[in-house]
Amino acid sequence: xxxxxxxxxxxxxxxxxxxxxxxxxxxxxxxxxxxxxxxxxxxxxxxxxxxxxxxxxxxxxxxxxxxxxxxxxxxxxxxxxxxxxxxxxxxxxxxxxxxxxxxxxxxxxxxxxxxxxxxxxxxxxxxxxxxxxxxxxxxxxxxxxxxxxxxxxxxxxxxxxxxxxxxxxxxxxxxxxxxxxxxxxxxxxxxxxxxxxxxxxxxxxxxxx
Numbered sequence: 001x002x003x004x005x006x007x008x009x010x011x012x013x014x015x016x017x018x019x020x021x022x023x024x025x026x027x028x029x030x031x032x033x034x035x036x037x038x039x040x041x042x043x044x045x046x047x048x049x050x051x052x053x054x055x056x057x058x059x060x061x062x063x064x065x066x067x068x069x070x071x072x073x074x075x076x077x078x079x080x081x082x083x084x085x086x087x088x089x090x091x092x093x094x095x096x097x098x099x100x101x102x103x104x105x106x107x108x109x110x111x112x113x114x115x116x117x118x119x120x121x122x123x124x125x126x127x128x129x130x131x132x133x134x135x136x137x138x139x140x141x142x143x144x145x146x147x148x149x150x151x152x153x154x155x156x157x158x159x160x161x162x163x164x165x166x167x168x169x170x171x172x173x174x175x176x177x178x179x180x181x182x183x184x185x186x187x188x189x190x191x192x193x194x195x196x197x198x199x200x201x202x203x204x205x206x207x208x209x
Contacts, residue, residue, distance in 0.1 A: 086160070
């Protein structure tokens with residue numbers, strides 16, 4: 001399972017009798033999971049991920065400025081300007097098409113604008129995390145409070161996203177140094193470490209869509 005692999009990639013011994021929460025913000029989806037004893041106790045998959053955030057940026061720019069940008073430009077804006085809490089006043093020049101005259105054009109976009117554009121998408125993810133925390137068995141909830149929440153996936157790199165999640169949950173949040181590589185590193189660990197090979201056959205116990 002992907003959450004178990006992510007946990008291993010984060011350096012967590014997921015086979016221990018403790019609750020571990022992992023929030024994996026992938027390209028297409030976000031999966032919030034609580035692990036214990038090498039398996040998934042509870043999990044929720046939502047159809048909001050990095051591309052949903054990119055789409056929100058594209059849509060906001062088109063609506064506000066009658067300006068069309070491609071998906072790669074939207075992703076570049078996310079990486080360069082997106083901030084989950086307070087925008088820092090930075091800006092960048094982007095290239096797109098003026099939809100009024102139909103010609104290519106440059107324009108400046110600010111971190112404040114991007115913050116407002118992605119706020120709803122980030123809120124959906126925060127609400128999903130809260131739902132899983134509410135459904136987590138109390139004894140595992142205590143472990144999560146003590147160990148913190150682990151944030152991974154490519155869009156975990158959005159500035160201050162860990163701080164936003166900590167504010168909303170009241171629980172310390174840790175972000176992997178290479179969040180987009182957590183699952184790959186975990187799968188590699190399963191292949192080379194005999195102690196974890198059995199985890200390749202773990203099945204989910206509960207899943208909330």
